[in-house]
Amino acid sequence: QRVRYLHRDIYNGEEIVRFDSDVGQFRALTELGLPDAEYWNGLKDYMEEERAAVDTFCRRSYEVFDGFLVHR
Numbered sequence: 579q580r581v582r583y584l585h586r587d588i589y590n591g592e593e594i595v596r597f598d599s600d601v602g603q604f605r606a607l608t609e610l611g612l613p614d615a616e617y618w619n620g621l622k623d624y625m626e627e628e629r630a631a632v633d634t635f636c637r638r639s640y641e642v643f644d645g646f647l648v649h650r
Contacts, residue, residue: 581632581636582598582599582600582632582636583597583598583599583631583632583635584596584597584598584599585597585604585631587611589610592608593607594606594607594610594611594614595608595614595615595618597618599629599631599636603615603619604619604628
């Protein structure tokens, strides 16, 4: 099963920065999110945790809730 992890930061109703497990790094979506994306992308240990979240958090949660989901 394909699983994707998104970490989205929203400020004042607008998404400013996003981590997408398919991309593997933070991307600033606004100028306000640029300092955060640059900072987080520079933290080696933090980035390893974010990249691993698709396996440690998403897949595990998917397995737990799979029985309750309506499959298309």
